[in-house]
Amino acid sequence: xxxxxxxxxxxxxxxxxxxxxxxxxxxxxxxxxxxxxxxxxxxxxxxxxxxxxxxxxxxxxxxxxxxxxxxxxxxxxxxxxxxxxxxxxxxxxxxxxxxxxxxxxxxxxxxxxxxxxxxxxxxxxxxxxxxxxxxxxxxxxxxxxxxxxxxxxxxxxxxxxxxxxxxxxxxxxxxxxxxxxxxxxxxxxxxxxxxxxxxxxxxxxxxxxxxxxxxxxxxxxxxxxxxxxxxxxxxxxxxxxxxxxxxxxxxxxxxxxxxxxxxxxxxxxxxxxxxxxxxxxxxxxxxxxxxxxxxxxxxx
Amino acid sequence: xxxxxxxxxxxxxxxxxxxxxxxxxxxxxxxxxxxxxxxxxxxxxxxxxxxxxxxxxxxxxxxxxxxxxxxxxxxxxxxxxxxxxxxxxxxxxxxxxxxxxxxxxxxxxxxxxxxxxxxxxxxxxxxxxxxxxxxxxxxxxxxxxxxxxxxxxxxxxx
Numbered sequence: 001x002x003x004x005x006x007x008x009x010x011x012x013x014x015x016x017x018x019x020x021x022x023x024x025x026x027x028x029x030x031x032x033x034x035x036x037x038x039x040x041x042x043x044x045x046x047x048x049x050x051x052x053x054x055x056x057x058x059x060x061x062x063x064x065x066x067x068x069x070x071x072x073x074x075x076x077x078x079x080x081x082x083x084x085x086x087x088x089x090x091x092x093x094x095x096x097x098x099x100x101x102x103x104x105x106x107x108x109x110x111x112x113x114x115x116x117x118x119x120x121x122x123x124x125x126x127x128x129x130x131x132x133x134x135x136x137x138x139x140x141x142x143x144x145x146x147x148x149x150x151x152x153x154x155x156x157x158x159x160x161x162x163x164x165x166x167x168x169x170x171x172x173x174x175x176x177x178x179x180x181x182x183x184x185x186x187x188x189x190x191x192x193x194x195x196x197x198x199x200x201x202x203x204x205x206x207x208x209x210x211x212x213x214x215x216x217x218x219x220x221x222x223x224x225x226x227x228x229x230x231x232x233x234x235x236x237x238x239x240x241x242x243x244x245x246x247x248x249x250x251x252x253x254x255x256x257x258x259x260x261x262x263x264x265x266x267x268x269x270x271x272x273x274x275x276x277x278x279x280x281x282x283x284x285x286x287x288x289x290x291x292x293x294x295x296x297x298x299x300x
Numbered sequence: 301x302x303x304x305x306x307x308x309x310x311x312x313x314x315x316x317x318x319x320x321x322x323x324x325x326x327x328x329x330x331x332x333x334x335x336x337x338x339x340x341x342x343x344x345x346x347x348x349x350x351x352x353x354x355x356x357x358x359x360x361x362x363x364x365x366x367x368x369x370x371x372x373x374x375x376x377x378x379x380x381x382x383x384x385x386x387x388x389x390x391x392x393x394x395x396x397x398x399x400x401x402x403x404x405x406x407x408x409x410x411x412x413x414x415x416x417x418x419x420x421x422x423x424x425x426x427x428x429x430x431x432x433x434x435x436x437x438x439x440x441x442x443x444x445x446x447x448x449x450x451x452x453x454x455x456x457x458x
Contacts, residue, residue: 009446085426108421108444112428127419129445192439192448 002294006114006121009130010167015174018139024290025140025283027300032286037067038298045097046072047089048124049104054259054281055124055133059101062288066298071097087116094119098296102126120295128163134258135167137287138217141280145254146214154180154209157219157239157264159189164258165219166193173197180209184235187225206239210249216241216274218257218264242266246274256280318344318368320390321380326351328383329363331454335379335412336372344370357386374401379412381405383454385437405434413440413449413456420445430458 002020004012013021028036044063048056051074060070073093086104090113093100100117102110103124110123110130125131142148153172159165159181169179169189178199181189185204194200203209210216221239226232240263241255257265257277269275293300324332329348333339338346345368354362363384377389381403391399411429415422421444422430431443440449449456 011446086421087427104421105419106421106424106426107417107419107447108442111444112421112426115428126421127445190448192450 005295006110006117006123007132007291007295008110008114008121008123010132010135010171013132013171018136018171018174021136021287021290021294022140022143024294025136025287028286028289028293031065031300032282032289033065035065035067036300038293038300039063039066039068039296042066042068042099042296042298043097044068044070044292045093045100046070046124047093047100047102047104048072048074049086049102049109052103052125054284055101055103055131058281058284059122059124059288059292062285062292065285066289066292068098068292068296068298086113090116090121099292122291122295128161130167131164132167133284133288133291134164135171136291137280137284138164138168138256138258139171140287141256141276141283142215142254144283145276145279146252148175148177151175151177151215152180152213153177153215153217154182154206154213155189155217155219156182156206156241158187158221158225159183159219160187161222161225162219165189165217168217169193169197169200180213182206182209184221184239187221206241206245210245210253212250214250214253216253216255218255218261220260220262220264236263240264240266241269243268243272246272249274313347314395315345315347315366315368315392316395318366318370318392319372320392321365321367321372321377321384322362322388322390323354323357323386324363324365324380324384325357325386326354326359326361326363328454329365331383331457332363332365332380332387334457335383336367336376338367344368374404375406377401378404378406379409381437382409382412382434382440383457405437408433408443409440412458413453414458415442415445415447416449416456417442417445417447420447 063070094117099120101122101124105127107127107129109126114121155165181202221236223232253274254276255274329350347366349364351361371391380387387403389401390397410431415430432440
């Protein structure tokens with residue numbers, strides 16, 4: 001049974017919680033297209049203080065598939081422009097809706113909101129901070145398209161600042177994954193996170209590990225992290241996933257990416273049997289439907 | 301040769317009522333005052349001794365803070381454990397030590413340390429105080445953005 005009121009960070013969830021959500025998502029799969037009216041007359045507030053097309057659209061879609069409706073607010077339209085605090089906005093909106101999805105540029109915004117709000121807060125991403133529903137849909141994709149227990153996985157890209165990778169590594173550790181962290185020098189995962197992982201190795205070259213993994217999780221290398229643009233171009237090129245890199249990989253290797261991608265994965269890789277990133281984006285619907293139904297007691 | 305009587309005279313006179321924080325890691329007396337919110341406007345008589353010889357503390361030095369007519373409560377003093385884990389608190393009444401406690405590292409500290417992450421919600425105009433989980437005496441994790449402080453905690457004292 002899931003007892004949490006809010007979903008703010010993966011750190012709040014136990015392995016049992018995660019398994020409960022993933023099982024619930026599996027039960028939601030038949031309704032991800034057909035819909036099921038378990039949250040009729042319920043309202044989900046989408047408070048997006050910074051743009052995020054996929055997260056906002058998929059929560060909107062998930063709530064409507066459940067028979068509920070949504071209220072949307074963006075920072076351009078909100079009283080924030082008049083100087084209202086987020087704390088006040090939350091106190092007002094909790095009177096208008098049954099749950100809130102919050103996306104905010106400040107890290108920890110969703111945690112603060114959860115301390116104030118009487119209705120469930122779902123963190124839809126806070127700055128460079130947490131994005132637990134992304135991690136949950138990543139885990140669901142891995143479970144559906146590969147396997148979760150004793151998984152061999154490589155996380156590739158900016159692992160220092162990309163906290164999607166931090167949350168995912170933390171969650172995968174609950175399932176005893178063997179994790180290879182592939183990052184350019186200076187963008188490797190922080191030591192305090194690496195130290196919490198049971199089976200981990202740090203490498204710089206994807207060729208060293210790609211033949212030994214079930215899942216390759218690619219993240220974006222952000223240009224703004226590099227003071228020197230030529231250094232960025234050199235690193236970005238060396239981390240680009242092409243058909244050549246995929247030679248002699250495991251038959252059942254799957255490639256994931258939280259999207260949007262820029263140049264990390266060559267378009268020709270989309271046509272291979274390994275690509276799963278668009279399916280991964282779709283799985284956001286059943287996972288978010290599950291979470292909304294759980295938090296708003298709309299059982300199926 | 302210094303006469304025994306003089307030698308035994310305390311560097312800072314003993315207090316009648318109040319609190320004595322002893323065995324503060326040398327160099328941290330002023331940080332202790334900061335944690336206790338003792339500033340230049342405080343009315344209480346406060347005595348500070350720094351770099352006093354100590355057999356117990358590393359490098360043979362310690363700091364001592366005496367605050368007259370104020371009995372510190374555990375919630376106040378436990379925060380001191382962050383920068384002076386070996387500190388002891390003596391409560392004095394009529395020149396007698398009536399209570400002697402060690403500091404105990406709290407699990408959570410609120411509004412003591414500033415989050416180093418400038419983009420953390422606790423560093424904004426929102427009505428929220430900084431809050432850290434104490435992982436051990438050298439490591440704190442921000443309850444909001446989960447940034448870790450693992451060195452020089454004193455530099456982040458509010």
